[in-house]
Amino acid sequence: QVQLVESGGGLVQPGGSLRLSCAASGSSMINRMGWFRQAPGKQRELVAHFTSSGSTFYADSVKGRFTIFRDNAKSTVYLQMSSLKPEDTAVYLCWGYYGNQNYWGEGTQVTVSS
DSSP states (O other): OOEEEEEOOEEEOTTOOEEEEEEEESSSOOSEEEEEEEOTTSOOEEEEEEOTTSOEEEOTTTTTTEEEEEEGGGTEEEEEEOSOOGGGOEEEEEEEEETTEEEEOOOEEEEEOO
């Protein structure tokens, strides 16, 4: 059973930085992994992910500010977030696609506020 566990959320001031981590267990390497986010009253939206070919995709709203990277030896995917804005406030969820199934972490709260 695949498990995804996020960490690294918290409260940060506008303009600040934060790094999220997502550790995967219960499977061999998951190629397609990424991050979604969901703000109160809004739909879940894709933030960034690795495609099956290993390239990266970013939502327009985070391009140039967020970077997704991974450490395959640790089965961990990271999301480095910089120049954070109040509108980035949301629960950030790790996503993985493996064995024709979607897997989700429980989420970690990111709050951008002064």
